[in-house]
Each structure stands twice: as C-alpha cells, then as structure tokens.
Amino acid sequence: MSKLRRVAMIGAGLTKFGEHWNLSFRELGTEAAIKAVENSNIDGKEIEAMYIGCMASGRFVGQEHIGALVADQLGLNPIPSTRVEAACASGGLALRTGYLSIASGEHDIVAVGGIEKMTEVTTAEAGFALGGAGDQETELFHGATFPALYALLAKVHMKQFGTTEEQMAAVSVKNHKNAVHNPIAQFRKEISIEQVMKSGYVATPLKLLDCSPISDGAAAVILAEIGLAKKLCENPVEIIGSTHATDSLALTGRKSLTELNATKVASAQLFHQTGLTPKDIDMAEVHDCFSIAEILAIEDIGFFKKGQGGPATEQGKTALDGEIAINPSGGLKGCGHPVGATGVKQAAEMFQQLRGEAGGRQVKEAEIGLTHNVGGSGATCVMHAFRLMENR
Amino acid sequence: MSKLRRVAMIGAGLTKFGEHWNLSFRELGTEAAIKAVENSNIDGKEIEAMYIGCMASGRFVGQEHIGALVADQLGLNPIPSTRVEAACASGGLALRTGYLSIASGEHDIVAVGGIEKMTEVTTAEAGFALGGAGDQETELFHGATFPALYALLAKVHMKQFGTTEEQMAAVSVKNHKNAVHNPIAQFRKEISIEQVMKSGYVATPLKLLDCSPISDGAAAVILAEIGLAKKLCENPVEIIGSTHATDSLALTGRKSLTELNATKVASAQLFHQTGLTPKDIDMAEVHDCFSIAEILAIEDIGFFKKGQGGPATEQGKTALDGEIAINPSGGLKGCGHPVGATGVKQAAEMFQQLRGEAGGRQVKEAEIGLTHNVGGSGATCVMHAFRLMENR
Numbered sequence: 001m002s003k004l005r006r007v008a009m010i011g012a013g014l015t016k017f018g019e020h021w022n023l024s025f026r027e028l029g030t031e032a033a034i035k036a037v038e039n040s041n042i043d044g045k046e047i048e049a050m051y052i053g054c055m056a057s058g059r060f061v062g063q064e065h066i067g068a069l070v071a072d073q074l075g076l077n078p079i080p081s082t083r084v085e086a087a088c089a090s091g092g093l094a095l096r097t098g099y100l101s102i103a104s105g106e107h108d109i110v111a112v113g114g115i116e117k118m119t120e121v122t123t124a125e126a127g128f129a130l131g132g133a134g135d136q137e138t139e140l141f142h143g144a145t146f147p148a149l150y151a152l153l154a155k156v157h158m159k160q161f162g163t164t165e166e167q168m169a170a171v172s173v174k175n176h177k178n179a180v181h182n183p184i185a186q187f188r189k190e191i192s193i194e195q196v197m198k199s200g201y202v203a204t205p206l207k208l209l210d211c212s213p214i215s216d217g218a219a220a221v222i223l224a225e226i227g228l229a230k231k232l233c234e235n236p237v238e239i240i241g242s243t244h245a246t247d248s249l250a251l252t253g254r255k256s257l258t259e260l261n262a263t264k265v266a267s268a269q270l271f272h273q274t275g276l277t278p279k280d281i282d283m284a285e286v287h288d289c290f291s292i293a294e295i296l297a298i299e300d301i302g303f304f305k306k307g308q309g310g311p312a313t314e315q316g317k318t319a320l321d322g323e324i325a326i327n328p329s330g331g332l333k334g335c336g337h338p339v340g341a342t343g344v345k346q347a348a349e350m351f352q353q354l355r356g357e358a359g360g361r362q363v364k365e366a367e368i369g370l371t372h373n374v375g376g377s378g379a380t381c382v383m384h385a386f387r388l389m390e391n392r
Numbered sequence: 393m394s395k396l397r398r399v400a401m402i403g404a405g406l407t408k409f410g411e412h413w414n415l416s417f418r419e420l421g422t423e424a425a426i427k428a429v430e431n432s433n434i435d436g437k438e439i440e441a442m443y444i445g446c447m448a449s450g451r452f453v454g455q456e457h458i459g460a461l462v463a464d465q466l467g468l469n470p471i472p473s474t475r476v477e478a479a480c481a482s483g484g485l486a487l488r489t490g491y492l493s494i495a496s497g498e499h500d501i502v503a504v505g506g507i508e509k510m511t512e513v514t515t516a517e518a519g520f521a522l523g524g525a526g527d528q529e530t531e532l533f534h535g536a537t538f539p540a541l542y543a544l545l546a547k548v549h550m551k552q553f554g555t556t557e558e559q560m561a562a563v564s565v566k567n568h569k570n571a572v573h574n575p576i577a578q579f580r581k582e583i584s585i586e587q588v589m590k591s592g593y594v595a596t597p598l599k600l601l602d603c604s605p606i607s608d609g610a611a612a613v614i615l616a617e618i619g620l621a622k623k624l625c626e627n628p629v630e631i632i633g634s635t636h637a638t639d640s641l642a643l644t645g646r647k648s649l650t651e652l653n654a655t656k657v658a659s660a661q662l663f664h665q666t667g668l669t670p671k672d673i674d675m676a677e678v679h680d681c682f683s684i685a686e687i688l689a690i691e692d693i694g695f696f697k698k699g700q701g702g703p704a705t706e707q708g709k710t711a712l713d714g715e716i717a718i719n720p721s722g723g724l725k726g727c728g729h730p731v732g733a734t735g736v737k738q739a740a741e742m743f744q745q746l747r748g749e750a751g752g753r754q755v756k757e758a759e760i761g762l763t764h765n766v767g768g769s770g771a772t773c774v775m776h777a778f779r780l781m782e783n784r
Contacts, residue, residue: 004497024529057524058450062532064524065479068771071638072645078657080636081772082485083477087457093474097489104496105396132449132456137416140454244472246463253464265470379460380473 004103006226008236008389011040012348017217017336018186025061025117030073032218032341033113040222042232044074047222048107050081053094053114054340059129061117070113087133088289090114091219091343092373092382096242098223099384108225114344115218126214130339133376135250147211147290149251149377151203154292156257158205160307163295165205167310169196171291172209172333174319179330181360184345186215186336210291215336219344221351230389237354241276241370241385243269249379260378263300270370270383271302278302281385282366283325283353285346287374288332297372298326325363328353343373343382354388396495400621400628400781401613403432404740409609409728410578417453417509422465424610424733425505432614434624436466439614440499442473445486445506446732451521453509462505479525480681482506483611483735484765484774488634490615491776500617506736507610518606522731525768527642539603539682541643541769543595546684548649550597552699555687557597559702561588563683564601564725566711571722573752576737578607578728602683607728611736613743622781629746633668633762633777635661641771652770655692662762662775663694670694673777674758675717675745677738679766680724689764690718717755720745735765735774746780 013035015028023031029052037044054066063069067081086093091114098112118126131140134149157163173193179185191209199208229236245265248254255261271277278301286301288294295309303324304312312318318326329335329349332342350369352358363369370385405427407420415423421444429436446458455461459473478485483506490504510518523532526541549555565585571577583601591600621628637657640646646653663669670693678693680686687701695716696704704710710718721727721741724734742761744750755761762777 026529056450056456058448058521061528062520062524063528064448064477064521065526065641065768065771067478068638068767069527069641072641072771077639078637078654081638082489082636085456085475085477086459097474100493100496100498104492104498106492106496128454129450129456132454134457135461136453136455137418244474245470246460246473247469248464249457249461250464262470375460376457379457379464 005105006238007099007102007223008226008229008238009221009347009351010224010229010233010236011036011222012351013039013220014184014345014348015218016184017215017338019119020216025057025063025115026069026073028117028216028218029070029113029115032220033074033111036111036220036222042109042222044076046109047076047079047111049079049101049110051094051098051110051112052081052083053090053343054083055085055087055090055116056129056132061120086380087375088339089343089373089375089380089382090340092371093244095344095347095384096244096382099239099242102223102225108228110223111220112223112344113218113220114341116338116340117216118214118338119216123214138250138252147203147206150290150292151206152251153257154205157292160258163310165197166193167314168210168291168295169193170313171288171294172196174313175288175327175331175334178320178328178361179334182330182335185330185334186213187334206290212289212332212337215338217336217338217341219341219348221344221347235355236389237351238387238389239384240387241270241274243273244382247379249376251377259300260296260381262378262381263297263372266381266383267301270385274385281324281368281370283328283363283369284372285327285329285349286372288327289337294326301372320361320363328358328361328363346371346373347384350386354386397497398618398630399491399494399615400618400630401739401743402616402621402625402628403428403614404743405431405612406576406737406740407610408576409607409730411511412608417449417455417507418461418465420509420608420610421462421505421507424612425466425503428503428612428614434501434614436468438501439468439471439503441471441493441502443486443490443502443504444473444475445482445735446475447477447479447482447508448521448524453512478772479767480731481735481765481767481772481774482732484763485636487736487739487776488636488774491631491634494615494617500620502615503612504615504736505610505612506733508730508732509608510606510730511608515606530642530644539595539598542682542684543598544643545649546597549684552650555702557589558585559706560602560683560687561585562705563680563686564588566705567680567719567723567726570712570720570753571726574722574727577722577726578605579726598682604681604724604729607730609728609730609733611733611740613736613739627747628781629743630779630781631776632779633662633665635665636774639771641768643769651692652688652773654770654773655689655764658773658775659693662777666777673716673760673762675720675755675761676764677719677721677741678764680719681729686718693764712753712755720750720753720755738763738765739776742778746778
C-alpha cells in the first residue's frame, strides 16, 4: 500500500438544526457551505471537488443528483461533485471519501457537506423513508421502523446487563444539557430524568425523549493537504484516522444483539491506525439516534466495559467534565438529526472543540477527539480521529 | 500531487437487462457480483471494499443503505461498502470511486457494482423519480420530465445544424442492430427507420423509439492494482483514464444548448490524462438515453465536428464496422437503461470487447475504448478510457 498523505480540516460551517419552514434543501446546503468557506479563509474557487452525504433526498424532497446540485448552487461547476449514501452514516462516509481523495493525491482542497431536509413530508412518511436504512424486505415490510429495532436492542441489553430505563434517560438528560450551549442545536433546553420517564412510549422501553428527532439541517467542512493546511490556517485540525465497516442490514443477521460489530471493527481499526487507545481520547461525538445507541457505542468503542455504559452515564462519567466527554455538541438527541448532515456536524464539532471555540460546551484541555457515525441499526459504522495541529 | 497507481479490470458480470418480475433488487445485485467474481478467478474474500452505483432505490424499491445491503447479501461484512449517486451516471461514478481507491493505495482489490430495479413502480412513478435527476424546483415541478428536456435539446440542434428526425432515428436503428448480438440486451431485435418514424411522439421531436426504456438490471466489475492484476488474470484491461465534471442541474443554467459542457470538460481532461486524441479511440460506449444524446456525445467528445453527428450516424460512420464503433453493446437504447447499472455495464462491455469476447458484436482490432456516462440532462459526466494490457 502506498503512503497516504496527511489531511486536515481548515474550516467548518453549520446551519441551525431544526424545522426550517422557510429554507429549502438547496438553501440549507448553500448556507453551510458558504459558512465553511468563509471560516476557512479560502476562495470558493480553490475547492477542487465536493463530497456530499445525503440519505434520502429522493423521498424527502423529490430530488436526486445531489452532488451536481450543490456544485451548481455554489457556482462551482464544472468541478467533480459526488454524493455518497450510507443511511444515517452518509455524512461520515462523505467525510471519509473526501479525506481519501486528498490522502490519495487526487486533490489538494475539497469541500465535504451533509444535508437533509426531513420536514417536507409527514412524520409517518419520514419514518417510512428512514426505514429504508434497515432491511426493507425483512424488517420494514413487517412494520419494524427504527424505534422498534433499537427497542429490541435495548431490551436485550436490559436483560443481559441490568441496564435501566433511568440509565438510558440519563443519556438524553446529559445531551440536552450540552445542547443548551450549542447555538445550532434544535433543543437548547434542559430536561430531567423524570421528564424522560414520563414521556410516552414510542416502542417499549424507548420513550419519546429517548429518541432523536426529525430535523432539517446541513453541515460542511473544508479539507486540505497538510502542507497547504498549515499555510492557509493558523490552527488546522488533522484527521489522524478514518475507518469504515459494515454488518448485516437486518438485526436477524447479527451474531450478538448487545454490541454493534461494525463499531467494534471500525474502532479497532481506528486505534490500530492511530496507535491510540480508548484512554487517549478526550472526547467523542457518538451516534445517539436513540439513548441505547450511545450506551452501545461507548461500550463497543472501549471507553467502558460491556454492560457498564448505563451506570457510567448515570454516574456522570460521560458529562462535559467527566472522565470522557461524550457528545459535547448535544449529540443527535440535543442537536437534532438531519440524517445526511449528522456525520459532518460531528466533525465540525471536533473542529470547534479542538480549537477552543466551543463556548459554554468547551471540553477543557481536549487534545484528541473521535467521531462515530452509524447507519441503520448498525450495518454501517464510519469513524474518524482528530487532533489539533501544532502550527508553529 | 502524488503519483497514482495503475489499475485494471480483471472480471465482469452482468444480469440480463429488462423486466425482471421474478428477481428482486438484491437478487439482481448478487447475480452480477457473483458472475464478476467467478469471471475474475478470485475468491470473494479477497475483495477489500465495494463501490455501488444506484440512483433512486428509495423511490423504486423503498430501500436505501445500498452499500451495506450488497456487502451483506454477498457475505462480505465487515468490509467497507459505499453507495454513490449521480443520477444516471451513478454507475460511472462508482467505477471512478473504486478506481481512485486503488490508485490511491487505500485498497488492492475492489468490486464495483451498479444496480437499479425500476419496474416495481408504475411508469408514471418511474418517470417522476427519474425527474429527480433534473432540477426538481425549476423543471420537474413544472412538468418537465426527461423526454421533454432532451426534446428541447433536440429542437435546438435541429434548428441550428439541420439535424433531422431521420438522423436521430438512425441512432436507434444502429443500437438495436448491435443489441441483437448482446445476450444481456433488453431488445435483441432490429428496427427500421420507418418504425422509429412511425412510433408515437413522446415529446416532439422525440418518439417512443428515440427513448431508452425503463429497465431492471445490474452490472459488476472487479478492479485490481496493476501488478496484482497481471498475476491474477491472463488479459486484464487497464483503466488508463478517469474523469468527472459537473454542469448546472437545470437547462436554464447552460451557456449553450447544442453541447453538454460537462462532456466537453470531462473528455478534454481524459485526452489530457491519457495523451490520446479522439482519432486514437477505436470504440466508445456513450450515453444514448435519447437518440439526440448520442449525437451530442459524439460531437462533444470530438469524434465528429459539431453538427456532423447526425449525418455521420446516417452514413454508417458509427456502425460496428464504421470509422468508430459507437455503442457496440447496443447502448442504453438497445440494452435497456437500469439507471444505476448503465455506467458499470459500459465498462463491462469494454472489458469484453478489448479481450475479444464480444461475439457477434465484436469490434475488430479494437485496442482503445472509452465510456461516457451522463447524469440528468448533462449536469454530471463521468468518462473512462481502457486498453488491453500486454501481459507477457
């Protein structure tokens, strides 16, 4: 294998996540991209290629061909622009594809974006479209939408390890608390364990406040080859690792229901690539589409032993000032989850955190962060590791 | 820019293109992939990553997350598997993404696939889904589906260059003639100019037999780093060039309606990359979604002067035994056009042709071929050039 070049983020831009009745799909994408370009101090014309993550624009807004659309809206034709899709991991996969395009030597500066506009259809239609992230033939066809699939995972975890509904509620409470300090978050409002426990069941044992919401939003980052990044940017954030693994689309194909094997494979590869261990990580943005998903993630990555994710959360070990800050942005629960955008938003959060620009949600003395983006009920996992560059 | 590694195709597999009432989306993908693996003489376990082109599976079969789905169906988890989408150029873009993953040094052997199953919805629904390849807000919303958009391009070409309906009909007649010899083609049946002229108007001046059909189908190729390719395969086909360009999504954004600028940019880059000129090319698979599209392509690539594509076709210059064989496979018109699969099918045709395995449609003494895959009304163009390797 030839040597890959080093790659860094030099800018990030985000729209507010939430219900955008006055902004279209393309306007959201354009806003995030322009903010990222402005943040990076480059001229848009320096961008050589674009990589866009988007899950289901065909069903949400009747539009495919998203790569060309975004290049067109930004006036960047004829540069190549590629849409990638891996359900809710589409954004992370776009980041990885853009990263590889520079690491390979094909490009020097690229833009990576993630966009989803989910509120133009009814919630029922959105749930059905999202069901396309699972197995349409063996799951969705029989009525198993995503809350039901993650509810099954929660049930098994509760039975095997004694994880409680209160421990799962603690994930949502922490993420809402962090989101208060995030200007782009959909829910900038604290909630209590009691409020989560009293919110109605969506699919037992998961209640409304265990679930990330339906959201509109977009995120973008600008990547550059490391030598160029140092010239263009005072404090670039290096992408020090990038991995991608798959698993069976349907839960029925899994060997275990208490872990996501794609997360285990992707994180083992990430630690191998970087030479790091879970103890070296100061903070992580993990995929909390449902509260149980965050518990699975922090166990599968190796931050806590299997079965200890719930208690660790309840004890505050994953809080901003805990042993390891998990989802300082507010996560999918607090920020909202425009599915194609989430993976890029996670990277943008690492960019701001590592540069000390995260305001009230700043993780103190954070040097190394990682992102964990899951598609479906775990059939895709894309992970990245980041470090602030010493640019002197 | 660092040096890219050389990459070759070592196997290809195709399903029949047509209406597959008894095969599902996933079965089509699996069939093509298994045929490609068998054709390449590798073990499936040697595949390190997959790249799948698919345009609109969400709207056609209710399924997203196609990368993970295909890896799962083939029993190849946990390898990374990526879906890319660029409307009808999704297959070509998957090929390019897979090519770059080896050229970069990230992988040594990858599988590239394209799949679409379009007949599970009504023709009206399919037309509406395909409209998502154009501009949903400024074109499709107002009723401009794809036959209408290409009809506008045809009208301008007729007015400016005197191109006739008979000349456009000659494209379809030639492509049907080639398809007779292609076992995977949807229409293995010759048609006459008179039959095209008498087929009903879909959008004046385009008639039914100027239009490629709605189709189901899948195609796959196996790529390997060149050193490995020589070890694994007696006669690999090298990918000697790969380019990708974009243009405005809507026709209203174009400077000219008598050419597709994305084709001009992508082909200029391809000739620059390879050091070739149009005269060096022995055959090409070009994107004939409508008959006028083939005329635009052979002019924009530079095989014929602007305005001469129609007369050249009428005079037989693009026939199997003409100056340059255009669409020896039968093209989109003869083979059918399962939109995500087409770009990969084009590459598979070059693989078979350059190895002398194309039977009754064999282009004699063909040494260099190219493929031209268009998304939408020209907002994406992906091109590749191929040469048989002297493996002695």
